Every structure is written in structure tokens, then in C-alpha cells.
Amino acid sequence: MDVLRTPDERFADLPDFAYTPHYLDHDGLRQHYVDEGPRDAAVTALCLHGEPSWAYLYRKMLPVFTAAGIRVVAPDFFGFGRSDKPVDEGWYGFDRHRASMLQLVERLDLNNILLVCQDWGGLIGLTLPPAMPERFTRLLVMNTGLGTGTVTEGFRQWRAYCNSQPDLAVGKLMQRGTPGMTAAEAAAYDAPFPSMRHKAGVRAFPNLVPDADDAAGAATSREAAAFWRERWAGESFMAIGMADPVLGAPAMRALHQQIRNCPPPLEIAEAGHFVQEWGDGVARAALARFKLG
DSSP states (O other): OOEEOOOGGGGTTOTTOOOOEEEEEETTEEEEEEEESOTTOSOEEEEEOOTTOOGGGGTTTHHHHHHTTOEEEEEOOTTSTTSOEESOGGGOOHHHHHHHHHHHHHHTTOOSEEEEEOTHHHHHHTTSGGGSGGGEEEEEEESOOOOSSOOOHHHHHHHHHHHTOTTOOHHHHHHHTSTTOOHHHHHHHHTTOSSGGGGHHHHHGGGGSOOSTTSTTHHHHHHHHHHHHHTOOSEEEEEEETTOSSSSHHHHHHHHHHSTTOOOOEEETTOOSOGGGGHHHHHHHHHHHHTOO
């Protein structure tokens, strides 16, 4: 299998992200994760990014969590960040990415987990607690959904756009959705992708969203929806980037109805899809709700 690994020098001197990389081996593929805060912390925040970002997306939330004594684990999905990048777009799949996250939780033996998720981080992340409910106690969820087999017209338009951009300008996309993002921050989102060949995961992910009842991941996501409605016993906090045209208020209010005992969401009028760019305030509000720190 043809696999690319982004050179380490691409990640030098990133704004507000001077964290030591850590790696897990998955059958010869190297997966990167950030691991900050005390290893014996009472609570671990598992922070899952989406498309086309990477763990850098959590740079504004991570210090808030660690200052509260929380351990933070923020992995990169394969194809993103500092994780290995298979070149074959057909290699990428819902079940494969989900399995890698389940393995990460088990191999790091994470417990009392605060799941922090957005976009694909939620599509995958929201299916993890049903498989290991004893490990998860809290949820912080931002603009995402469950891939139960139905998608909106807004998503179809986004997918069509992505399919028309085989060399998607990742940094420019992130900057367009985040007023005030600096050129250096936008460049940090481009760092994992020195060439178009490194973007197989970026191209693949929009086409992996389950869009039919029998699509890969749809049945698992429907089972997860039942878990969140009927069996979830932990605490929850939702933040909505109201300026998101694809997974904004309508989608998130629908998801809110699926999460048992979820309090009214925090609505951020100016925030777009990548809510973590407003993450300092979101993290502080969530910790206050959870009475942590």
C-alpha cells in the first residue's frame, strides 16, 4: 500500500501549538495524537476533529481543559494532520476510522471520558460510547450529526463542491469560515498537505457520510441514536455555530432532541462550522456546566 507521511518540518513553529507528538501503530500505519495534562487526571477530554482539519483545531480549547486539571487526548484521523496518509481513496471507510478510535481509547485505557466532537469527529465519535459506555461520562458536541442514512441538500451541495476540488485549498477554506484567522493559522491547516497526493483523506471523507439506509456506518449510527435517546446517563453540553450553512441551527436542534437530558445549547451567532475557533469561551462554558475546574 502506498502511504505518505508528512515531514516533521511542516509542523515546526505552528501558532499556539507547541505540543509533543505521540504515535500509535495500527498494523504498520502511524496515528498521531496530542496527549497533554496529567496522565492520572480524573477526567480525560477526547477531542475529535473533522474534515478537513486536524488536532490543531483544538488549540484554543486544549489549554482551558489542561488548566482545569483535565488530560486532553486529540488524535488525527488517518489521512489528516500528522497521521499517515494512504494514497488510495478507496482505503478510507467509516468502519475503519471508527475502529481506529475504539482502539485508541482501549490502548490508552482512557476512562471518565469527556467526548468533545464536531463534524466527522461527531459522526464517528458519537458512535463510540454505545460500544464502551462505561468509559464515557460527559459530552461536548458542536456542529455535527449522526450518519443515520439521510443527508440534507446543503450537505449534498458541500459534497459536490468537495468533489470538484481534488486539491482543496484547506487553509483558505478554514479562513473563509473564521473571520479573524491569521495567515499563519491558515497555513497550519495546510501544513499536513504538502501535495495533492497527501489529500486522499480530504477527498474521501465527504463521500463516506452515510447517505442511504444501507450505507456503511448507517446502521451503527442508528444504534447510536437510540443509545443517546434512551440510555445515555452522562452530562451533556451543546454549542452551535449559528453561521454554519450546512450543520447549523436546524441540524443541531434536531440532534439536541436525540440526546437525553441535554440542556439548552449555547448559540454563538458569529461562529461558523468550525466552532472550535471560538473554543476558549465554549470550553469555559462547558466546564462551568460540568462543574469541572
